[in-house]
Amino acid sequence: MGLRDDLERFREVGEQRREDLADFIKYGDLGSGRPDGIQIPVKIVSLPEFEYDQRDQGGVGQGDGDTPDVGQPVGQPQPGDGDGDDGDGDEPGEEGGEHEYYEMDPEEFAQELDEELGLDLEPKGKTVVEEKEGPFTDLTRTGPDSTLDFERMFKEGLKRKLAMDFDEEFLREVCKVEGFGPRDVFEWARGENLPVSMAWIEDAYDEIPADELDTWRSVAELEENVERESVQQKIRREGIKHVPFRREDERYRYPEIIEEKEKNVVVVNIRDVSGSMREKKRELVERTFTPLDWYLTGKYDNAEFVYIAHDAEAWEVDREEFFGIRSGGGTKISSAYELAEQLLEEYPWSDWNRYVFAAGDSENSSNDTEEQVIPLMEKIPANLHAYVETQPSGNAINATHAEELERHFGRDAEDVAVAYVNGADDVTDAIYEILSTEDDTDA
Template identity: 75%
Template sequence: MGLRDDLERYRDVGEQRRQDLSEFIQYGDLGQSLPGEVKIPIKIVDLPAFEYDQLDKGGVGQGDGGTPQPGDPVGQPQPQPGDGDEEGDPGEEGGEHEYYEMDPEEFAQELDEELGLDLDPKGKKVIEETEGDYTDITRTGPASTLDFERLFKQGLKRKLAMEFDENYIEEALRVEDWGPDEVYAWARQQNIPVSHAWIVDADSNLPDDERDRWTSIDEMTEHVERESPVERIRRKGLKQVPFRREDERYRYPEIVEEKEKNVVVVNIRDVSGSMREKKRELVERTFTPLDWYLTGKYDNAEFVYIAHDADAWSVERDEFFGIRSGGGTRISSAYELAAELLEEYPWDEWNRYVFAAGDSENSSNDTEERVIPLMERIPANLHAYVETQPSGNAINATHAEEVERHFEGSDDVAVAYVTGPEDVVDAIYTILSTESNDE
């Protein structure tokens, strides 16, 4: 293997090998990414190269002024620029970092593959009506759109319904003591589509010496085989098909409604005094990938951020994960504000996701009396609550359990528990796999 092959191998396992997606979500630096651009660190492998070791300067056989003689004393190597013992200020420049950049659509696709998700976004808002295939039928239209195939089939059906075996009817006229009336009555019983006038005309052309060929109709049917209309057409050919005006149908294009896949995501976070730094970080690690994922899945994604303690208020994304308040907690205040803000996003035009997170601490009876009824009244593809308790459940942290117990078995409410970064990917899967794909 040559040097060129070595270089290619190092590039393959190095610069183009980025951090595992699950590892990135759990432990990576999410702050380097933007809402529309996900940056995943690349694992860098230094390429092999020959370098001159500065520490080898000086010593026996290396002098500045001629060649030393055996036994001459030699001084110690002098510090060189860049040596680790050189005096000076600590470096202020950070090392270079490489990132693999992907858009939210690629992120969503890879997360689907990694977690085995199958979320199929629903289109709601009609943005355009277009003409599709000519699959619909009307009774009028331009000649160029006449459905001739259908017209021919209708005419052929009529032709088959009108056809009968003339020879078979004539043989019935040869039954002894039978005339046109008896033959016509018998033909009606046999569902033979022959008119009385045709029978009378055929009887008038029948020779007298042939009128008593058969002693009974049973004898005639026993010896004469009736030919079907299809066999008759095959034998004689199809000279004409009886088309009628009422058989005409004209094709026109199906009107296709193109629907835009719109989504509004309401992110709710508890910012009360109990939500310390580790809890806030777990909220960010869970909500940020969810935002990227839904942005990649939908044509148009909008986000609403709500912070709350005992009261709720709308914030910008940049503030959302860093806010901390010293107040108490009333989670229902956030859902009241969410219901108000969602009025701008009609349910018949927008997909909705309502994601809330906190440490499950809530004011007395607020979950049962206010939050759960509000969740039931707010139409959404999915309601989710993420409990973040790094040190385990506190005694009064019961909100998640109450919600989970009330909505057990529901396909539009998910509850996830996150005690550390290692739980984040599982929580994301729990949330995204809960939504039903049924229309």
């Protein structure tokens, strides 16, 4: 194994030592990630290197020039060494940055977060993108001969055979029992559950010669001398050609039509940017909302995001502005929901899964929560409405928005979640509270 192989092995060891996912969410630099890629810091291990011997010894092979200083690394493999490269490359240590992060796509992030938090969200598609033939499980009365369900037809005919057939020869022998007339034979047949009519017995009785009518002194004597053949034995002897198939038994298989649905989601992120939302509160919002965005991106085929900032008024912003913007105005949370309702008109509920996530410090203008926000949340159809309260110093006297939502919707609501984040340690609990609230039937 050469030095280059050793370096690759050390890279693999480093990736295995990447930061724990939960710790990364709570304390890591989330801003280094991208919508399509999450960069998780790796705990770097020291890479091997050669150093120049501190003993200044001469001898065969010592060069005449460019002698390294004492302790200077020598022989560090460069990209292309030994494979025809011209030798020009980065100085030793310059390529260390590629070892500093573990690159994780949203799908892997969602899978690991499921395992980390014990989640089991299974999104359902809404928009039909393709219809294709599935297995031949459905039946119809007409169709091409190649799709005839012969097995079913045979079973139906066989059931009829078992229900309607009997040993005709044995029953004719019963007509020859001493003292038996057609009525006696019929009563005996009923007792044996033989599906025979009185008319059939009368015809059979009339065909028997008079000198044979007293052949058997009793049915018991008859059974001792004549073997009775069951319907099953008769079928085995005669074969399936005697199974009575009827047109009404015919069924033709045709394929089940399976709809391939695309799992689309739109996520509306709402943030209070009023004067009371200072840096620590804004950081907790970012630490909660960013993993939610990554998670839903990984879970759905197509994810779109809408970002709304608000103080006493609301306006749409892009992602770069969303977590950093701050205003000095008051707070009216309903303004954000009014704007969200308008923007969601582009994402019909019949075609899109919807999530509406809002966050702030629970401060709101008087009566706005009860009179405006709650009715709007009930009016806007969504898989889930969630509110995250960020109060690092504990509840403020006038911070009642989250409590009012919880009081109105209850803690067991299947489409409304309320979470409290007072510090980084609360973030993963809040994420679990939000993602585990959604009712599977609506996903």
